[in-house]
Amino acid sequence: MWVRNCWYVIAWDHEISDNALFTRTVLDEPILVYRTEGSELVAMQDRCCHRHAPLSRGRREGDCVRCGYHGLKFAADGVCVEAPGVATIPVKARVRTYPVVAHNKWIFVWMGDPSRADRALLPDNFSCDHPDWRYKPGYVHYDTPYLLVCDNLLDFSHLSYVHEGTLGGSTAIAQAVPRIEKVPRGIRVTRHVPDVPPSAFWKSFQSFDRNVDRYFIYDFLLPGTLLMKSGGAPVGQAEGELRGGVQLHSCQTLTPETATTTHYFFQQSHRSSIADPAVTETIYRGLVTAFEEDREMITAQYLNTDPEARMLPLAMDAALVQYRRLLQEEVEREQRAPLSA
Amino acid sequence: MWVRNCWYVIAWDHEISDNALFTRTVLDEPILVYRTEGSELVAMQDRCCHRHAPLSRGRREGDCVRCGYHGLKFAADGVCVEAPGVATIPVKARVRTYPVVAHNKWIFVWMGDPSRADRALLPDNFSCDHPDWRYKPGYVHYDTPYLLVCDNLLDFSHLSYVHEGTLGGSTAIAQAVPRIEKVPRGIRVTRHVPDVPPSAFWKSFQSFDRNVDRYFIYDFLLPGTLLMKSGGAPVGQAEGELRGGVQLHSCQTLTPETATTTHYFFQQSHRSSIADPAVTETIYRGLVTAFEEDREMITAQYLNTDPEARMLPLAMDAALVQYRRLLQEEVEREQRAPLSA
Amino acid sequence: MWVRNCWYVIAWDHEISDNALFTRTVLDEPILVYRTEGSELVAMQDRCCHRHAPLSRGRREGDCVRCGYHGLKFAADGVCVEAPGVATIPVKARVRTYPVVAHNKWIFVWMGDPSRADRALLPDNFSCDHPDWRYKPGYVHYDTPYLLVCDNLLDFSHLSYVHEGTLGGSTAIAQAVPRIEKVPRGIRVTRHVPDVPPSAFWKSFQSFDRNVDRYFIYDFLLPGTLLMKSGGAPVGQAEGELRGGVQLHSCQTLTPETATTTHYFFQQSHRSSIADPAVTETIYRGLVTAFEEDREMITAQYLNTDPEARMLPLAMDAALVQYRRLLQEEVEREQRAPLSA
Structure with a gap:
């Protein structure tokens, strides 16, 4: 599709x-x-x-x-x-x-x-080319349909489990109910997770002396692009203040290679310590490790899927259900208006 | 099926x-x-x-x-x-x-x-857990449908050819016509082979100074389980006397993994020399070697099968033909009485 | 087919x-x-x-x-x-x-x-067993349908590109328009290429001080056999004179293994220096290298073929189009007269 x-x-x-x-x-x-x-x-x-x-x-x-x-x-x-x-x-x-x-x-x-x-219609992947941000470009190949990876990105409750020892670190991420909104050609997901320990990922490039308030705010847009602000600050710190906090911007996109294989281009940009290439490398490595966790899980899921058994939608699937509906509508619109009109 | x-x-x-x-x-x-x-x-x-x-x-x-x-x-x-x-x-x-x-x-x-x-309905695999018997558990995976392995176990004439240098050793095994009987949920096969040289397998764990009378008596039961007494004694020795003879009990079972792949669990238990782990190990190794001979032949057979050409049933196929009929009847009975009745 | x-x-x-x-x-x-x-x-x-x-x-x-x-x-x-x-x-x-x-x-x-x-109906593969000729036998396996290899052999314009650094060496081969004739159960292709540099292949077993006139004359016969005279002489030399020239005879044949895989038997015989095994070996190695170039291209072509898009016949395809028509007619003739008549 x-x-x-x-x-x-x-x-x-x-x-x-x-x-x-x-x-x-x-x-x-x-x-x-x-x-x-x-x-x-x-x-x-x-x-x-x-x-x-x-x-x-x-x-x-x-x-x-x-x-x-x-x-x-x-x-x-x-x-x-x-x-x-x-x-x-x-x-x-x-x-x-x-x-x-x-x-x-x-x-x-x-x-x-x-x-x-x-x-x-080009996405605003500004941090891929902005003097205030640094990243190292990433690519991973999936032997699964691209929609299973979209699903993964549309439900961050998996951070608490798939990425328990890397990006996640607390079941509070899965417990926090995100706000889901419609945006042009996509879905906006906003999730705040107050007062949790910093993740192993964060601690790999920064030190913390107490819990943090975390947030994830992203648009997921057709045909399969995630644009995300994420980060957080030590508990009690005034909002917007960067001191001791983390501020990231991520651009990720999925391109179907075939019906059952997928290209995944990604980056996670940081705004602090941009003069220090070791920070950039550490963030990149952390992401590669975590995305390999995703790939193993999604590949196992794909091979384990029973096409005759239905999946059971739960509250956490709100965003991915909406996104699949949006995609379905767009596909149907295209089919009504042939390409070579 | x-x-x-x-x-x-x-x-x-x-x-x-x-x-x-x-x-x-x-x-x-x-x-x-x-x-x-x-x-x-x-x-x-x-x-x-x-x-x-x-x-x-x-x-x-x-x-x-x-x-x-x-x-x-x-x-x-x-x-x-x-x-x-x-x-x-x-x-x-x-x-x-x-x-x-x-x-x-x-x-x-x-x-x-x-x-x-x-x-x-559990099979009487007693020798898997009996103080008088010893074995080492075995497992092999087949990339063939399970019925081809059932066929193999239901016709021991292959011992003379596939296992010529291991379990068999004489064409007399193939020549001996077995007695085939119906038992509840299965087939009983009884084969006596008088006055033949002991097999290489037997000689690996015991010494012989003359030919032996051999026997194989097994039930092959739904869904694919072989329970077998086998062994033999030096020619001329009184029946039932163990001295210088061989007495084995084997439990083997086939579990379809998919339509084209199979799990094979097996053991061959011995009753003599049970205090000697070297005997147990030798018997296990002998079986592993012989079952690899089977696996190579059955895999080659499977890859070589022409689905449009019929196989030609011969006298030696009596047991496997009866077993396949029994299985077919059981499958049809289940289809008439739905599972979730 | x-x-x-x-x-x-x-x-x-x-x-x-x-x-x-x-x-x-x-x-x-x-x-x-x-x-x-x-x-x-x-x-x-x-x-x-x-x-x-x-x-x-x-x-x-x-x-x-x-x-x-x-x-x-x-x-x-x-x-x-x-x-x-x-x-x-x-x-x-x-x-x-x-x-x-x-x-x-x-x-x-x-x-x-x-x-x-x-x-x-046996082909005249005389140079495979003739005292005046020497060769070393070759075999290569294709993971493509045999017709794609037939196509390749029926259009030598590919020598200029696939074999630019081996058998070819000049775009003049592709430019030269061959004569295509019908022969019993096949097609005859005659191609003359005047005044071109000798190929790297030729130079591997002979030395040249000027350009050569080249020729390729072959029959391509059912079910997929090429019988070819090829060679050439220094520019200006009288026709038929062997001095300083090259005279080869090649027998190649394709046997479908399955619908998508192919056996390829080949040899290229030489008539000069037949007492020197190094020449035979050099010619064989040169052919193996060039046929690997073909195999890579044809395999890439096969994997890249879109069954829903038509190929576009051009002038260079005259021989292969005729051969496919001939094959089609023969297949239809057989279907009208059943094999077991």
Whole structure:
């Protein structure tokens, strides 16, 4: 169940290096991404229209790409401009291209009707590219459908259990009932957890002498992007004051690779100690460890799912139920209005 | 093709250790087994009713088990007794449990209608827990349907070929025509093989100065259990006299894991030299070697089977044909009388 | 899509050693090949008619093969001549045999109606067994359907790209338009490429002081056999003169293992320097390297193929389009006239 008329992250900016032919599969379509000599991004289907060989096994020639099987050459707009031994190139000799943009270090492709590609729909992943914030980029691959990972991110009660020894640390997180709100193309989740011990994660990069008040405020937006402010302060400290507290911003996004596999791009930015790379590294490592906890649980869940038995929705599932409904509505809207209208 | 209203072995008794959450799949259902603080056995579906995570990835809390994903806690009767952040737990929040018993070191689960669970249907695997007998417990996993292994056990003519250098040693075993009888819920197979050289297996734990008369007498019972007396004596020795002879008792049972994979629990007990652990170990090793011969052959057979070509029943297939018919009748009986009647 | 009434190569002659039971799958049928004591070849289905065990796991007994599971013994004509414990062997107890011939070091099996097996249909793979030629036999396994490899062999424009650094070396090969002709049961492809640098492959076993005129002349015949003369001479040299030139003969054939996997037997023979084994070895190594380039490309192509998107035929596809049509006609002819007529 995929929305098509939206931006999906296909790569971190640094993954698309000069002269290279980068390839990754999105919504079951292999997509080639490269930069022209003028640094313009190009995204085209990574499948030669002739015999379906991956173009990424070919080579760059100027701003074109040449197939490594029989030598067809395609311009950046996907049009075949040379075919060895072929006098007249047929008009059909072209490869689909996709709208592609770089936005705050994420490279996005538009998988639906190109005429509807709209930069206004890009998420506000500002901390991916902001002088006041530091992070190290992360990526993990899932052998599960992307919706199970969305579910995970829409219910932070799992922090108390999956991440008991890392991000969580207190059952109070699961006990705290979050506020769930509708926002344009998504859901906002706000959770305050007063007077709890700092997590092992927090203690890895900062010291505390008492309990903290924690908060998590995030939007979860189509097609599967989490933008979150989180942090907290020692109990009793005035709100908004940073001294001794933690202030993080996280950008995470899920891109379906296939119906059963998923790309997960993530970062967690910090605003204090930004001159200290050891803090950045520690936060990154902590996240990698915790996200591996998620991956093990979600993969086990996926392999254990009985398609004939229903899952039982509980109070904690409010956000994910709303999000799945929103997604369903969007998919149905797209099906009523065909892509190639 | 599975019978459900019967006991399946899910584990050896020693596999269910204190405080641990043991999991194994039976008839395609993942099942969690553990012991309460009072040492009562508990078997419940290893799938949280909330989001289908395996409960075995959670933890014990007293006699309860807590899911490691979102923290639901289940009592030994499968009822959810705690759900973080949930004011009123729905009545549907429960996990299926299974009748479970330990009987002579085998742990059995009843996979059908719980109200019909009947200890009288447990097999007489006495030598698994008897002071006069010694064995070392064995387990092997098959990537084949369980019926192919049943077939193997119901026709010992294969001893002459598959186990030529181990359990068999003479073509006379295959030549000897066994007596096949109907017994309650199974088939009895009796085979006498006079005046043959002792097998390599026998010679590994005892010495012989002449040929032996061998016998194999076993019941093969639903759902897939072999209980066998076997052995023999030097040619010419009075019947029943043990001197210089071999007397073994074997308990073996097959539990379908899925439609195409199988658990195989086995032991071969000896009654002589029970104070000598080297004899027990030698017999165990001999069996492991021979059962690996079976596994290689049956796996090769399974991968080689042409579903569109019929197998050709021969005289040696009398027992397995009768057993498959018995099984078929039992399955049809169950289908006529629904489980949840 | 397979033709059945034809000879498929199942092995190189040297693979069928004395006393051994050789097995390989052809058109989804496992086939056992062995030699009688009189060196006659036998090919029979590698599946016991009794319980489908592979006969190749059994053993030779004289000119017979005995199944290693329950001991059935089959004569070279596939008839069961012994079954342990069975008084009267049923007439149905027999295994299918296949016409099998050795011809110039290739072992062929006839997969269709045995009464139509016709030695006149064997390909002229003379250089596999000729005193004037030398080669080293090659084999590679493909995890792709055989037709994709046929396609590759029917369009040598790929030499300029896939084999740019090995067999090819010039885009002129792709530019040169070949002559395509119909021959009995196949297609003839003739391609001349004047005045090009010698390939890296050629330079590995011979030295050149100028450009060469190259040629490739091959028949591609049902069910998937390439017989090729290729070579060339320094520019300006009189035709037919061998001095300083290259003269090769290649026999290559594809045998479908299953619908999605393929056996590829190949050799490239040379006529000069036949007393120098280093030349033979160098040519063999060069071919292995180049065929690995093909295998990587064709496997990538296969995994990348979108079954719902059409491939786009271009001028370079003339031969492969004709060959696929020929194959289609042959398959339809066979379907109209059932095999067992």
